[in-house]
Amino acid sequence: MFIANAYAQGAPADGGSSLLSLLPLVLMFVVLYFIMIRPQMKRQKEHKAMIEALAKGDEVVLGGGVLGRVTKLGEAYVHVEVAPNVELQVQRPAVMQVLPKGTFVATK
Secondary structure (H helix, E strand, C coil), X not given: CCCCCCCXXXXXXXXXXXXXXXXXXXXXXXXXXXXXXXXXXXXXXHHHHHHHCCCCCCEEEECCCCEEEEEXXXXXXXXXXXXXXXXXXXXXXXXXXXXXXXXXXXXX
């Protein structure tokens, strides 16, 4: 009596609305690409170039914040002197930054 019957209505047979419903998803992907994916790929490329350009005598910062001077270079590993007569062997990707010459001064 007080509640009217509800009847289902058919969906419009418009084919263009399905394409418009995908538009927000496509726009979100484009925004994510330019804000997140592209800058990350650029950083990876710069890091790889830095690692390949390492040379003996370079002063570097390792992943844990340890400072040192490169003493030996291998294909996959780098030997870094962190103090007199103290040398660490680390993987090349563990090198986070190359410092300007004269930054690292090992105490004796």
